[in-house]
Amino acid sequence: MATVAPATDLPIGLADVEAAARRIEGAVRRTPTMLSRTLSDRIGANIWVKFENLQHTGAYKERGALNKLLLMDEATRARGVIAASAGNHSQAVAYHSRRLGVPAVIVMPCPTPTVKVSQTESHGAEVVLHGEMFDEAYEEALRLAEARGLTFVHPFDDLEVIAGQGTVALELLAEAPEIDTLVVPIGGGGLISGIGIAAKALKPGIELIGVQAELYPSMFAKFTRQNLPCAGDTIAEGIAVKAPGMLTSGIINHIVDDIVLMPERDIEAAISLLIQAERTVVEGAGAAGLAALLARPEQFEGRHVGLVLTGGNIDPHLLANVLLRDLARSGRMTRLRIDLQDRPGALHAVIKLFGDHQVNIVEIHHQRIFTTLPAKDASIDVECEARDAGQIRRLIEGLKAEGFAVHPVAVE
DSSP states (O other), rough: OOOOOOOGGGGSOOOHHHHHHHHHHBBBBOOOOEEEEEHHHTTTSSSEEEEEETTTBBHHHHHHHHHHHHHOOOOHHHOEEEEEOHHHHHHHHHHHHHHHTTOEEEEOOOOOOOHHHHHHHHOEEEEEESSSHHHHHHHHHHHHHHHOOOOEESSSOHHHHHHHHHHHHHHHHOHHHHHHEEEEEOSSSHHHHHHHHHHHHOOOTTTEEEETTOOOOHHHHHHOOOOOOOOSSSOOOGGSSSSSSHHHHHHHHOOOOOOEEHHHHHHHHHHHHHEEEEEEOOOHHHHHHHHHHHHHHHTTTTTTEEEEBBBBBOOOHHHHHHHHHHHHHSSSSSEEEEESSSSSSHHHHHHHHHHHTOOEEEEEEEESSSSSSSSTTEEEEEEEEOSSHHHHHHHHHHHHHTEEEEEEHHHH
């Protein structure tokens, strides 16, 4: 656990965050802060949710980007800005640059989904696709900034960006002054740095807990002085940062009380729960904080918790997969592999049992060729959904009672 240093040890303070709030007022949404009864009951705490996924570009990144742009002089703005990002930062810079009449270039990795490229271009930015990973795009952005005289807008390791992100804390504590714990996702560390600077100044006893994806524990490793690998295909790509900022690392070491790591499965479950409980769509990075609450309810029991939903830009196909996987893990949806004789009426007998147990069939895959069963036999994979796991269990018992071999296909 970190020892919180005096505010004078930090490179910026509450006054900088308050100035940023005045600067961006009216151009960035003051997103709602709401007490979630469902999440509060689930965790055993009072959970105040800050819906930054409702910003115009779908994430909190607008705050820091706009503060940075507004602090530039006219000559700097006229020359233009450049940023490297495959996600929310790119859209924030592009959107507010267009509003202010600032030419903007965004460097994105080549594999960036077409929808994100199109959204960034729709805000009037010039998009340059370069490299396979963010690090390559970042290096190209720095090269272009030098070559073309553009100002680089860093996604997190910039004091003016950090001050802008800190305005989230001002709004949270104004709406819910009783909050005694803040849970904030960490990628490069800009958001939690800004929030922490403001929150610790306004309420010195407040606890600040950061959350990282288990696959990308870069800031956690620095915080705990460990050497941990960062690799893998995380659903929380918005916080998948291999090299956290130098400025943010120093700030976090002073003001953050703890950092926890969340596995992919827990983040997926949090995305699904937010749709069910709050009727809101949140990307993987934005759901990381709730994942920590769900995984460690005893740590937050009886507390007044501020939870920041940092963004809502998730691919629709990925979201559908997450929801279906969650249904499967909860037992409401499953795939049953059933062996049967390949003769007329066999499939009808199986389907009749599904109807008797009121289990809905979603899809059937009939397999005669690629199987180890005898040539006169076949297998079918039946994807089905029910009210709960008990209904599926009774169906399986009924199928076995009729002589069918049933093999449930598990979802990890």
